[in-house]
Amino acid sequence: MLQFDLLATDASSHARRGQLTLNHGVVQTPIFMPVGTYGTVKGVMPRSLEEMGAQIIxxxxxxxxxxxxxxxMASFGGLHAFEQWHKPILTDSGGFQVWSLGDMRKITEEGVHFASPVNGDKLFMSPEVSMQIQTALNSDIVMQLDECTPYETKGHITTEDEARRSMEMSIRWAKxxxxxxxxxxxxxxxxxxVQGGMFEHLRQESLEQLVALDFPGYAVGGVSVGEPKEDMRRIMAHTPHRLPAHKPRYLMGVGTPEDLVEGVASGVDMFDCVMPxxxxxxxxxxxxxxxLKVRNxxxxxxxxxxxTSCSCHACAGVSGISWDKGGRAGFSRAYLHHLDRCGEMLGPMLTTIHNLHYYLNLMQEVRDALEHNRFSAFRQQFATDRSRGI
Known part of the structure; x- marks a missing residue:
């Protein structure tokens, strides 16, 4: 089940405000999705994720x-009960991880043969196998298996012909x-x-063929794979807003706070990244x-x-009170510096909570700006604030 409702658009850009209804709940977009690789967002309790406003992981x-x-997974009926997260979950296809295995895998038309990085067993991933795994996981959003087109391999920058062959195989795998x-x-x-490397016309071909297959939603893949930032921004500016307006758009693996705001301006609804x-x-x-680097x-x-403007547990404590010179319920930079230097696990737990809260709150501010027709002003103020420096 998927229903996407477009609630507001921005006259100065391709930004839009939407609502995504899935089997395990409703997601307000634009949204950032925390990454939980092994069935957990590392170092964060599910309850903390809910408290900081996570809607989908x-x-x-x-x-x-x-x-x-x-x-x-089958014994638990899927990933939700296994990890005790009862809101929506998106699972990737496994394509990026297979690509990252490098010399340990062999890609053919049928699928990918590779050695397990866990125990060395010989395994095979195909579009069919990926769908079977994701069905067992019972994720609300399932991703097609694609070949993640690299920007370069061992110093060789992917050519247009190589990007085309990869993109066309991903289309066949989509079917x-x-x-x-x-x-x-x-x-x-x-x-x-959508694939196609750093070539806009290949991205357009991929987009058109996928739209003809009438998927419930679309993602832009093959970015944040080692390409220069200007190339990523170029593809981000080109592709998302050309996807169907009545369906959700997901930019995979991106990125910095600046990338998120510019991605929204380019028409993106959904983001994920391990960066925070x-x-x-x-x-x-x-x-x-x-x-800010706490170890400095x-x-x-x-x-x-x-x-000082943040209300997360790390900055404001349980009570969420405002900071002033007389003291605060939250944790100081000095304390987090101390934890980092001592290798105490509480340190990365607190900084993770802060970073995820920052990303999720940023998306809330974006949604508020779109609802009140002030996204352009928000975008300018955001850039000014971020460039000011700590």
Missing amino acids: LGNTFHLWMRPGLDV RSQNEFARLNNPNALFGI TRNARNGTVFTRYGD ARHKQDHQPLD
């Missing part, structure tokens, strides 16, 4: 297939994914994935006024929270 088809396996999805009577929603959680574990946090020595005696 990701699961990773490839890794959940490896561990714990489909027999365990096979669609056929298997229907055969399995999967009650959820299947998205097609991965950067948090490495001591880098996102704030309204730029990025200048924070050793800093009594301020990470972001």
Whole structure:
């Protein structure tokens, strides 16, 4: 089941405000989706995700297939009961993880042969197998198996001919994914994935062929795969708004806060990226006024929270009170610096909570701006604030 309702549009850009209804709940768009690779958003309790406003999260088809396996998933009736998250879940197809195996895999028309990175077993992933795994996971949004077209391989930048061959095989795999999805009577929603590398005309061909297949929703893949930022932005500006206006649009694996705001302006409804959680574990946090590295020595005696405008548990504590010079219920930069230097697990847990809260709150602010016809002003103020610096 999938229903997408378009609620508002922006006259100065392709930005739009929508509502996505899925089998496990309603999602307000534009939305950022936290990534939960192994059935968990690393270091964050499901209750905390709900409290910070997460509406939909990701699961990773490839890794959940490896561990714990489909027999365990089947015994729980899918991923929701297994990880105790009862809102919508999107699962990727496994294509990106297979691509990232490099020399450990061989891609053919039939599918991908590879050695398991867990125990070395010889395995095979095809569009049909991907649909079977995702059906067992019972994810609300299922992604077709595609070949993730790389920007370069061992120093060789992908040519137009190579990108075309990859894109055309992904189209054939889209049809096979669609056929298997229907055969399995999967009650959820299947998205097609636009490929075509860094070539706009190939993106357009991919888009047109996928639209002819009439998927419930569409994704733009093959970005954030090592290409220069300007190339990613170029494809982001070209493709999303050309997808059907009455269906949700998902930009895969993107990105920075600036990427999200510009992606919304390009017509994107849904985003995911490991950046807020991965950067948090490495001591880098996102704030309204730029990025902050908690391990830097200048924070050793800093009594301020990470972001004085933030109401997350890390910045404002349980009570969510406003910060002032007299003290605060939240945690100081000095304390987080100390935790980072000591390798204490509470440190990355708190920075992860902050980064995810920041991303989710940013999307809430975007939605509010679109509802009140002030997205253009918001976009300008956001850029000014982020460039100001900590």
